[in-house]
Amino acid sequence: MDLTVLLVKGLIILIIFAITLGIAAYSTYGERKVAAFLQDRIGPNRAGPWGLLQPLADGGKMFFKEDFIPSQASKWLFILGPCLAMLTALMSSAVIPFGDTIKFGNYAIPIQAIEINIGVLYIFGVVSLGVYGIMVGGWASNNKFSLLGAIRAASQNISYEIALGLSLIAILMMSGSLSLTAIINEQATFFEWNIFTQPLGFVIFLTCAFAECNRTPFDLPECETELVGGYHTEYSSMKLGFYLFAEYINMFVSSAFISALYFGGFHYPFMNEIGQALEKSLGAITGHNVATAIGVAAYFGKILFFIFFFMWVRWTVPRFRYDQLMNLGWKTFIPLAILNVVITGAGLLYNFKYATWLIAIVMIVLAVSSMSRAPKREIVPQRG
């Protein structure tokens, strides 16, 4: 690797970093807008055109608020908590390949901060560190409610990580690699996107990703009615801002991860044909770079859709009760994920990729039959 390659690499890292932060900042605005639109409101529209400067205003307000550290708190841990949350959130976007390669001269550099062949493992490692931010914050506050929130977060994250990992194993079996690039390249043709080969795994993964990000309906760590505020009850000013911001970064990273694992990452239908046509008309290098740019745009489209989906679900589905959450995780998702792995394995043995549809079909049949067997809902005339 010589200097130019290193420089380009550094540039890519900086850009990815900036994009992550930018998207996270504007997710806060997007969240408010989406919430408003889903509730027949208009949402923030005063700061700048369409309220576009709202994140800046919010950030400024956060900075000017009183930064309060409770006297009984363990001071350094109290400061460390939000930093950890932010750090782990930011670290995980490092291995996500946002696009194919860019070519200049003799070099072809992938649009990815670091290329390692254990990308999935790395993300899992970092994501499971993420709970430390919440746990440390809840513990250091020296407040029972914060601690309860942190404990809920920890047990929830640990429980759902198992199902998350298990649902992923089916994909790893199909691609035979832990590298995210390999997983994405394996989904080159449209009908081989993992969403089509692993529908059940996708549902499990998506739900677990919600739980890992502590998003509604799994946002049990924070709950105003039960826990005053949750693990960040004692936090104020930019420390609270960091926690909330980390949540949005997590949302961005998991959206990127979901699109990479199940929706073909930077692939889009007829990608090869378009790429070849571009290379023919614009020359090999420019054509390739333009094709890469289109792929990156497609990827970001998918990511933005999933961020929107996160918000859409948040303003639709009410929060789970904690025992329901645990039941769902341990009694439903883990067995289903294991079954998914077994069936996928059997399918691979006979070279049939769509084997897991079997589970989906059986489940649909069972559900329909249970519906028809269920007692008809009595229509009770309303008394005046």
Add this chain to the structure above:
Amino acid sequence: MQLTNRSKQVSNKEMTLAEKMYLPAVISGLAITIRHFFRKKPTIQYPEVKKYLGPIYRGHHILKRDEQGRERCTACGLCAVACPAEAISMVAAERKKGEEGLYREEKYAAVYEINMLRCIFCGLCEEACPKQAVYLRHDKMVPVFQERDEVIYGKDRLVEKMDDRYIRANNSEVKTTPTEPSLTRAAT
């Protein structure tokens, strides 16, 4: 007893498998919310667009003059007594010779102040007044304060101007008040 027309019978029945899977319910919920995403929003952009609040809205206070431009208030103090927030205070004075064109009765309010921070816009002063001197305008709100010394409204801001007389009209054709005084203009 039925309080709304949307009440539903609570039932404790076992969920069927389809219900336990949550997914059908979640998906139908998502379909419902996304439909709202594209609906027309009923929001009124407040400071730019104003709604007509009806002829009985209680806004800015006004001390009326009569047809000849004389102040109606006789400083009887009934409004101050009626005021639950104790927002009104006044100093009475006797009318001098030659002031008959200014004040209608022999006694008048030399100082009449309403503390707008205390006022709760209940309208009791308006009801208590025997001389029909104090009203709460239906078409004008008290503007937002920036400073503390702006909040006490003296006679300079309460007594009505003869060229801008306040008439309470129930004009059903006027639906919004884009700029506030125009409503009274339209009514006269």
